[in-house]
Amino acid sequence: MLVNLIKKELLIELRSKQILVSMAAFGLSVVLIFAFSFSVSQKILETFAPGLFWVLILFTSVLGLHRLFDYEKEFDAFSLVIGAPVDRGTIYISKWISGWIYLVVAEIIIIPLFVLFLQLRWTQPILPGVGILFLGNSGIMAIGALISGLAMRARMSEVLLPVLLFPLVTPVLIAVTKATTAYLNAQPFVLWQFWVLILASFTVIFGLLGYLLFDHVTEE
Amino acid sequence: MIELLNVTKSFYHKPLFRDLSVQFESGNMSAILGKNGAGKSTLLRIMAGLTAFESGRINVCGTPLKSNNPLSRKAVLYIGHAPGLYPPLSAVENLRIAAMFYGKNYSDSEILDTLSQVGLDRQPDDSIRIYSQGMMQRLKLALAILIPWKVLLFDEPFTGLDEEGRILTESLLKSWQSEDKTIILVVHNHEWAMKHCDHLLVLHDKGIGYDGKSSDAKSENIAAMLQGIA
Numbered sequence: 001m002l003v004n005l006i007k008k009e010l011l012i013e014l015r016s017k018q019i020l021v022s023m024a025a026f027g028l029s030v031v032l033i034f035a036f037s038f039s040v041s042q043k044i045l046e047t048f049a050p051g052l053f054w055v056l057i058l059f060t061s062v063l064g065l066h067r068l069f070d071y072e073k074e075f076d077a078f079s080l081v082i083g084a085p086v087d088r089g090t091i092y093i094s095k096w097i098s099g100w101i102y103l104v105v106a107e108i109i110i111i112p113l114f115v116l117f118l119q120l121r122w123t124q125p126i127l128p129g130v131g132i133l134f135l136g137n138s139g140i141m142a143i144g145a146l147i148s149g150l151a152m153r154a155r156m157s158e159v160l161l162p163v164l165l166f167p168l169v170t171p172v173l174i175a176v177t178k179a180t181t182a183y184l185n186a187q188p189f190v191l192w193q194f195w196v197l198i199l200a201s202f203t204v205i206f207g208l209l210g211y212l213l214f215d216h217v218t219e220e
Numbered sequence: 221m222i223e224l225l226n227v228t229k230s231f232y233h234k235p236l237f238r239d240l241s242v243q244f245e246s247g248n249m250s251a252i253l254g255k256n257g258a259g260k261s262t263l264l265r266i267m268a269g270l271t272a273f274e275s276g277r278i279n280v281c282g283t284p285l286k287s288n289n290p291l292s293r294k295a296v297l298y299i300g301h302a303p304g305l306y307p308p309l310s311a312v313e314n315l316r317i318a319a320m321f322y323g324k325n326y327s328d329s330e331i332l333d334t335l336s337q338v339g340l341d342r343q344p345d346d347s348i349r350i351y352s353q354g355m356m357q358r359l360k361l362a363l364a365i366l367i368p369w370k371v372l373l374f375d376e377p378f379t380g381l382d383e384e385g386r387i388l389t390e391s392l393l394k395s396w397q398s399e400d401k402t403i404i405l406v407v408h409n410h411e412w413a414m415k416h417c418d419h420l421l422v423l424h425d426k427g428i429g430y431d432g433k434s435s436d437a438k439s440e441n442i443a444a445m446l447q448g449i450a
Contacts, residue, residue, distance in 0.1 A: 001321075004317075004320050004321075008306075008317050008320075011309065011313065011317075012306055012308050012309060015308040015309055015347070016308040071306070071307075071308075074307055075302055075303040075304065075305055075306070075307050076300055076302030076303065076304050077303075077304060077305055077306045077307075079265075079268075079270055079298060079300055079302070079304045080304045080305060080318055080321065081321065082269075082270060083268045083269060083270055083293060083296070083297075083298045084290075084293065084318075084321035084322055085290040085291055085293045085294035085321070085322065085323070086290055086321050087290050088287065088288070088290070215287040215288045216287070218287075219270070219271065219272040219287055220265070220270060220271040220272065
């Protein structure tokens with residue numbers, strides 16, 4: 001059922017193109033704003049780049065997260081899924097994974113332009129960087145999919161989502177920024193494995209919470 | 221069969237209905253009637269497992285309805301007032317996805333046959349966003365044909381339908397009834413309900429105004445309850 005639910009998410013996005021277009025367009029605009037508004041030395045820019053990048057990813061993900069459940073409200077389509085004999089925790093997992101996929105696609109567009117426009121040097125092996133991205137995206141989306149589901153039925157869900165999400169996602173953002181900084185500075189893994197563990201723990205904890213609580217979240 | 225035992229539901233601490241106990245039998249077509257705001261649609265959503273309730277119990281074909289037990293929703297198909305489908309997708313895609321949720325895989329030709337049965341075979345690949353209300357009602361009927369259910373909860377089945385659509389809906393309801401299925405409708409026309417349904421449930425004054433055979437009901441009493449003068 002999980003695969004079918006993810007297929008449904010991707011098919012709807014393929015038809016509507018609302019999530020990816022808005023995420024990519026927003027990400028690109030912020031990259032351009034960063035590129036043209038900072039007049040600091042390259043050294044300072046490189047010091048701040050990991051933090052800037054993850055804040056950009058967080059803001060970009062909010063757009064996707066909002067839409068992840070918002071389209072279910074239109075025509076009351078969510079009744080079809082939650083009224084069906086489908087485990088509601090699986091619905092959460094499908095939202096988490098599809099949100100993660102949208103974020104990765106947006107990053108494929110954003111990262112090269114971020115590096116290019118901010119003239120950053122990326123000399124490290126790519127695999128650990130991909131690992132950090134994987135965990136960072138998973139953590140943001142694990143928390144985000146749960147909060148987005150919670151905020152869905154609220155009248156001002158677009159306001160409620162970031163208000164609830166940002167405090168909860170802060171530990172993930174700190175951990176992923178620290179790990180990215182250490183990785184870009186070529187520090188040995190043993191010095192920053194703590195942040196990776198924090199990141200993995202948050203992802204697992206919120207993933208489990210989302211899975212277990214989602215049937216309460218979905219009920220009116 | 222679906223059974224409600226002492227079901228209580230409130231909105232913002234104001235009771236909508238208290239200790240509601242009612243039984244909807246297999247092979248019966250039941251109508252839920254009541255004034256606007258009596259809780260007809262909410263009751264239907266509660267029975268579908270979409271809306272939580274404070275106390276009481278609901279059994280669907282002998283299985284207690286629980287939010288964390290997907291199998292307890294297997295026998296029920298809820299068709300709400302809103303389309304309950306995905307607007308960016310076509311009728312074929314929507315029906316395929318909906319059937320998939322109930323563990324059924326249909327080929328395009330099977331879905332197209334069903335669409336033609338409800339008179340929607342002209343625009344099967346267009347987004348349903350462009351559908352009129354009547355077309356949407358017909359699409360809901362196609363959903364009910366494709367999905368295997370034992371209890372159908374249908375909120376206002378005749379809204380927006382033309383005469384042909386009305387006749388089609390009535391004939392489908394009759395054929396499902398003859399298959400020993402449980403059909404529960406929310407309708408506003410009590411005369412129609414008294415003529416076509418076996419069982420009436422009238423929600424009145426935060427409880428039950430009438431619960432029984434439609435043949436035993438008195439039209440003027442039902443009308444008085446619906447006008448709030450009983």
